[in-house]
Amino acid sequence: MNISNRISKHVTALALSCLICASAYAQTEEERRAAAEAESSAQKTKEAQAVSKEVYDRITVAQEAIEAEKFSEAMGILQGLLGKKGLTEYERQNVLNYIGFVQYSTDDIKGAIRTYKEMLLIPTIEPQIRKQTIYTLAQLSTMEEDFPGALKLMDEWFVLETNPPPEAYILYAQNLYQMNRYKDMIRPIETAMSVAKERETAIKEDWYVLLNFAYFQQENFAKVRDIQKILLASWPKKRYWFSLAGAYTELNEENNLINAYSAAYTQGLLEKESELTTMAQLFMQAEAPYKAGKLLEDEMAKGRVAKDAKNYRLLSQAWTLAMEDEKAIPALKEAARLSDEGELDLRLANAYLNVGQYSECVTSIRAALRKGGIKSQDNAHISLGMCQYNLKQYQDAIASFREAGRTSRSRRVADQWIAVIQSDIDRNEQIQLAEAAARKQQEALERRRRAVDRL
Numbered sequence: 001m002n003i004s005n006r007i008s009k010h011v012t013a014l015a016l017s018c019l020i021c022a023s024a025y026a027q028t029e030e031e032r033r034a035a036a037e038a039e040s041s042a043q044k045t046k047e048a049q050a051v052s053k054e055v056y057d058r059i060t061v062a063q064e065a066i067e068a069e070k071f072s073e074a075m076g077i078l079q080g081l082l083g084k085k086g087l088t089e090y091e092r093q094n095v096l097n098y099i100g101f102v103q104y105s106t107d108d109i110k111g112a113i114r115t116y117k118e119m120l121l122i123p124t125i126e127p128q129i130r131k132q133t134i135y136t137l138a139q140l141s142t143m144e145e146d147f148p149g150a151l152k153l154m155d156e157w158f159v160l161e162t163n164p165p166p167e168a169y170i171l172y173a174q175n176l177y178q179m180n181r182y183k184d185m186i187r188p189i190e191t192a193m194s195v196a197k198e199r200e201t202a203i204k205e206d207w208y209v210l211l212n213f214a215y216f217q218q219e220n221f222a223k224v225r226d227i228q229k230i231l232l233a234s235w236p237k238k239r240y241w242f243s244l245a246g247a248y249t250e251l252n253e254e255n256n257l258i259n260a261y262s263a264a265y266t267q268g269l270l271e272k273e274s275e276l277t278t279m280a281q282l283f284m285q286a287e288a289p290y291k292a293g294k295l296l297e298d299e300m301a302k303g304r305v306a307k308d309a310k311n312y313r314l315l316s317q318a319w320t321l322a323m324e325d326e327k328a329i330p331a332l333k334e335a336a337r338l339s340d341e342g343e344l345d346l347r348l349a350n351a352y353l354n355v356g357q358y359s360e361c362v363t364s365i366r367a368a369l370r371k372g373g374i375k376s377q378d379n380a381h382i383s384l385g386m387c388q389y390n391l392k393q394y395q396d397a398i399a400s401f402r403e404a405g406r407t408s409r410s411r412r413v414a415d416q417w418i419a420v421i422q423s424d425i426d427r428n429e430q431i432q433l434a435e436a437a438a439r440k441q442q443e444a445l446e447r448r449r450r451a452v453d454r455l
Contacts, residue, residue: 071102078102093124112140119133127160131161139171142178147179148179150175151172170207185214208231212228225244231243254285258286261282284317290324312335315331316347328351329351336364345365346365358390358391378405381404384400394421394424398421
């Protein structure tokens with residue numbers, strides 16, 4: 001979690017607040033002495049709330065050097081002041097504050113931490129400056145990955161600060177995140193959001209992302225779902241659609257899962273082949289196989305889905321489920337051609353059977369049996385027998401059904417088909433005998449007619 005910009009703002013604010021205090025020198029020396037005499041009975045802290053002209057002038061020069069980014073020059077002036085005898089605690093507070101800022105600006109974070117800790121040891125440090133310094137130390141400790149130390153400082157700061165801004169709670173949550181205390185993150189983040197709403201200030205995207213992560217780690221997918229909806233409404237991004245889809249999957253909200261994917265597809269957010277084929281599979285699960293087939297066909301034409309055996313198989317499944325066998329056949333032909341196993345040839349054969357292309361059906365089943373790798377050879381022989389039957393290849397069909405009948409589960413169906421075929425053969429024989437008898441009778445009648453005509 002990078003908070004350098006935020007720290008820079010707070011450190012700068014801390015330095016400037018001390019400078020404003022230092023400007024108390026603006027009063028005349030006589031007025032300052034008079035005020036000191038009037039408060040002779042006051043505490044030491046109040047006696048020290050002034051800066052000598054010499055110290056003020058040198059701090060001003062150091063500040064100008066800082067603004068010009070002449071940090072070495074500024075550090076030389078400030079270190080010289082720090083070694084000056086007779087420096088009041090208030091003056092020391094101001095000098096240390098600027099030294100800490102220079103150290104931070106030159107990436108000497110450890111040095112800045114030491115300096116600000118030294119500031120906190122000053123007995124008469126102003127309460128507001130103390131509070132700001134503790135917060136700055138918490139930020140710097142976070143940068144140095146001293147997360148327990150940062151949390152301890154934040155706990156101390158929350159006691160002092162009566163009206164914390166939302167960003168403070170987020171800083172606390174970020175340190176908890178770094179310590180893998182994901183459950184503990186939830187309360188400060190939600191508090192930050194509540195404070196932001198009360199102050200009518202914007203809730204930031206990364207706050208929701210952080211809260212989403214915390215709830216995800218608790219497997220509270222209902223909360224994850226709700227947060228993703230908010231993220232999509234305000235910051236519509238592809239990854240939030242997929243996170244929402246993941247939450248729907250965990251919650252078994254299949255209809256919402258499909259709708260989430262479909263919305264992402266409609267917005268053109270699905271780009272990878274895996275995303276597009278997942279969308280097709282979801283369409284099939286939702287009993288919308290025609291949409292799946294159309295999607296795959298279009299995306300293959302665009303080149304975003306590869307024309308390989310796996311995708312042709314998926315396309316053929318979509319068209320088959322949609323009862324679009326004629327559309328399924330081209331996909332099955334390509335899938336079967338690219339596959340070394342016979343299962344796809346068998347599916348192609350069944351598609352041919354459904355559209356009445358029986359010769360092609362026989363050819364495809366024979367290819368399937370030749371390749372092997374068929375899950376149910378008995379079913380393949382039943383399909384083969386049906387195609388042969390429709391081609392009136394009765395003996396071949398009987399042989400195919402007998403082969404299928406070797407498996408107990410297909411024996412009854414095979415026997416029924418054999419009975420049907422035998423009945424057809426017998427009926428055809430009877431028809432042939434009847435036709436032969438009719439021909440003989442007709443021939444006899446013709447002979448008698450010719451004999452009568454000769455008389």
